[in-house]
Amino acid sequence: MIKLLCLAVCCLLCAIALPSCLWASVSSSATTNVVYPADANMVNVRNYGVKGDGTTDDTAAIRAAVQENLTKHRTLLFPAGTYIVSDAIAWKGKDDLFGAFLTWQGEGTSKTIIKLKDNSDGFNDPSQPKPIVRPGSLETGGNGAGNRAHNNYIFDMTFDIGKGNPGAIGVDFNASNTGAMENVVIVSGDGKGAVGLDLTREVGPCLIKNVTIKGFDIGIRVASALYSITLENIHLENQNVVGIQNKDNVLAIRKLTSINSVPALNNGGDWPGPSVLIDSELKGGDAEAIAIENSSHILVRNVSVEGYKAAIKSGDKLVTGPQVEEFVSASPISLFKSRQKTLNLPIEETPQFNDNNLNNWANVEAYGAKRDDEQDDSDGIQKAIDSGKTxxxxxxxxxxxxxxxIVRGNVRRIVGFFSFLRPAKVLLRFENNDHPVILERFNFEGGAIEHAAAQPVVVRHSNPLFLTASQTATWFLEDVVTSRLNISKGTRVYARQLNCESPPPEPLVNNDGGFVWLLGYKTEFGNTVAATRGGGKTEILGGLFYPAQGVNDPKIPVLLNQDASVSAVYREIAFGPTYTIQVEETRKGETKTLRRDALSKGNMIPMPLYVGVEP
Incomplete structure (x- = not known):
């Protein structure tokens, strides 16, 4: 009784102390309450006759909402409810071609549920699987495969394939350059089903974060040599065949929790990786099963394994558990005497902030800004920033x-719902000195943001240019596409899914004495993808470097290391003129290079691990 009383008092004190607004460093897929203002100009699917009452078949009405809003950068809001469907919902227009630039937004994984009817026609054959929902690549037919699935997003909802649908796929996702699935649960009512999350149609780069999958033969299925996928905070449970099956892609995985008796990860294919798995827990297991089956290239670091025969089987190598500190499937490559492990830079979690009290939200239009009128909105936006709202x-x-x-004062989060900011100039200057500020879901038409703050700036699901004025700036980037990053001494960057595209000759990431940690990094054009100088530190965990426009200067290396510390796991892939030099490293005036043809020949070069560490 005394223990129960103490527990009740503790809970009461926590409830009193816990405000409706909450900072957090780690988020969960189990979002229970997602609140947005009614005047955010999202598109409510109920306007199309969608019921969400758990009884009505909403398939046709949801399709109508999708058709009407494709390619418009709009957000479809699914209010709390259970939406019954009986057939696949492809993100297609009335012309039967796929569109893109669409977001599905729910009100939390316990509140917004897309549910397939039990025993639905067409979902009973695992050899011909069929999805509940399928975003695709712009202006494509067929299954929507391709690399123009730009700005496709799914947030804060559950997909339930019900019972008696063994041929069902929960979500067959596709996104390109920017796009994400975040705070999503995918479940099977009876444990059966072909695939929870399918990522096989030239997917990426994109971010899969805070996703839980329960049941299915395969939890996450990945295929295609292009374009790389970043996964963080993934929970897999009770798969029948394998947790994650990867054929040919470059995966950057952090914080995978797998509770399974089958292998957690099978990494293989004809294109030899490499993939990355770090900071993960693989639990459950079977006395005869291997937690990680690898027939390609892989880096595994800080992974605990419980209940399996072994942690890793890679070729003829067998690695036992229970803790894998660091494993590389092939010998690391160094040009000078160096440690033979990754930099293992200290990782900080992306700051999170949510305020469910809408009285603390400021609409920029209530302060004088007016969308779509081509007049100056700066003063109205500044007044909203200075309103004292969070x-x-x-x-x-x-x-x-x-x-x-100027971003200052009490504001902690700025949400755009994929609004457009223009013109191409410095649009926002961050001077937040008391707490981090999050900027998310914006389209920049060439405009820039400037970091002049003492506290971190977080940029998510956006495409700005970046400027740094603070000597101690910290950036957190998630699902960001930009031209290039210039990092100076004292600046820190933590990026999860970064895509840099800009013509040569300047490097895409130029780190002069700073700190750069990249989980999932994709590039185009024939630039140096990362130049690190002046004692800087750069760690790349899962890169896909694709000079689609060709490399015109044979002296340009993929990586440049000048008296600095760099470790990198990546793939360089090209179908035309490409890099001659993979790495150029200089130590105390002496320069050495690693040529591409010293590693392999053909369209693709895997780098299982390059390490060049300053003595």
Missing amino acids: TVYFPWGYYDLKKPV
């Missing part, structure tokens, strides 16, 4: 800023 939001539309807006 969260500032832009109802979807186009906003013009003729002068920079």
Whole structure:
């Protein structure tokens, strides 16, 4: 009785102390309450006759909502409810071609549920699996495969394939350059089903974060040599064949929790990796099963294994558990005497902030900004920033800023719902000195943001240019596409799914004395993808470097290391003129290079681990 009383008192004190707004460093897929203002200019699917009452078949009405809003950068809001479907919902227009630039937004994984009817026609054959939902690549037919699945997003909802649907796929996702699935649960009512999350149609780069999958033969299925996928905070449970099956892709995985008697990861294919798995727990197991089966290239670091015969089987190598500190499937490559392990830089979690009290939200239009009128909105936006509210939001539309807006004061989160900010100039200057600020879901038409703050700036699901004025700036980037990053001494960057695209000759990431940690990094054009100088530190965990426009200067290396510390796991792939030099490293005036033809020939070069560490 005394223990129960103490527990009750502790819970009461926590409830009193816990405000409706909450900072957090780690988020979970089990989002229970997601709140957005009614005037955010999202598109409510109920306007199309969608019921979400757990009884009505909403398939046709959801399709109508999708068709009407494809390629418009709009967000479809699915209010709390159970939405019954009986057939696949492809993100296609009335012309039967796939569109893109669409977001599905729920109100939490316990509240917004897309549920397939039990024993639905067409979902009973695992050899011909069929999805509940299928985003695709712009202006494609067939199954929507391709590399133009831009800005496809799914947030805060559950997909339930019900019972008696062994041929069902929960979500057959596709996104390109920017796109994500975040805070999503995918479940099977009876444990059966072909695939929970299918990522096989030239998917990526994209971010899969805070996703839970329960049941299915395969939890996550990945295929295609292009374009790389970043996964973080993934929970897999009770798969029948394998947790993650990867054929040919480059995966960057962090914080995978697998509770299974089957292998957690099978990494193979005809294109030899490499993939990365770090900071993960693989539990359950079977006395005869291997936790990680590898027939390609893989880096495994800080992974605990419980209940399996062994942690890793890679070729003829067998690695036992219970803890894998660091394993590389092939010998690391160094040009000078160096440690033979990754830099293993200290990782910080991306700051999170949610305020469910809508009285603390400021609509920029309530302070004088007006979308779509091509007039200067700077003053109205500045007034909203200075209102004292914790969260500032832009109802979807186009906003013009003729002068920079200063981000300061009490604001902690700025949400755009994929609004457009223009023109191409410095649009936002961050001067937040008391707490981090999060900027998310914006389209920049060439505009830049400037970091002049003492506290971190978080940028998510956006495409700005970046400027740094602070000597101690910290950036957190998630699902970001930009031209290039310039990092100076004292600056720190933590990026999860970064895509840099800009013509040569300047490096895409130029780190002069700073700190750069990249989990999932994709590039195009024939630039140096990362130049590290002046004692800087750069760690790349899962890169896909694709000079689609060709490499015109044979002296340009993939990586440049000048008296600095670099470790990198990546694939360089090309179908035309490509890099001659993979790595150029200089120590105390002496320069050495690693040529591409010293590693392999053909379209693809895997780098299982390059290490060049300053003595």
